[in-house]
Amino acid sequence: ASEVEPFSMTPVERLRRVCYAYRDMAHRHPRFFAYLAVHRVKMPAGEHFIERVLETVAAVMVDREPAARWFRVLGYYLVGAALDETSGYAAGPSSAEPVSESYIAEHCPGLVTAAPYFGKTQWERTFALGLDALIAEIADERARKAHG
Numbered sequence: 001a002s003e004v005e006p007f008s009m010t011p012v013e014r015l016r017r018v019c020y021a022y023r024d025m026a027h028r029h030p031r032f033f034a035y036l037a038v039h040r041v042k043m044p045a046g047e048h049f050i051e052r053v054l055e056t057v058a059a060v061m062v063d064r065e066p067a068a069r070w071f072r073v074l075g076y077y078l079v080g081a082a083l084d085e086t087s088g089y090a091a092g093p094s095s096a097e098p099v100s101e102s103y104i105a106e107h108c109p110g111l112v113t114a115a116p117y118f119g120k121t122q123w124e125r126t127f128a129l130g131l132d133a134l135i136a137e138i139a140d141e142r143a144r145k146a147h148g
Contacts, residue, residue: 011059018056026082034087037079061142070138085123
């Protein structure tokens with residue numbers, strides 16, 4: 001396996017890289033990811049992975065409490081996005097009687113307007129938007145703490 005966190009990158013770049021690598025793993029192994037997302041991996045490899053990600057977040061957010069909280073926030077985002085992209089929308093309609101397009105057109109104008117941005121071709125852009133916002137907030141918090 002290639003090195004996920006090249007040392008030539010800034011801590012923020014390494015954090016972004018780790019987040020994308022996690023999402024990529026979910027896409028490569030969607031059935032395993034569904035299991036991983038809801039069960040704690042209490043084994044040396046799982047604990048080592050968590051430790052590496054915590055170190056990556058801590059390199060961006062020096063104080064341990066905010067680093068731990070941002071680790072959890074990123075986890076919420078990554079797990080939610082990966083589950084949605086591998087098991088949610090990716091799986092298609094989940095109800096026994098999917099709602100018809102005509103019903104949606106008549107009763108859900110907001111959904112009609114938003115739907116073009118929900119498809120698989122839009123996932124990358126939407127994921128990047130959310131991740132960039134989270135990482136920007138982490139970096140901003142770090143800068144605020146550094147400057148007093």
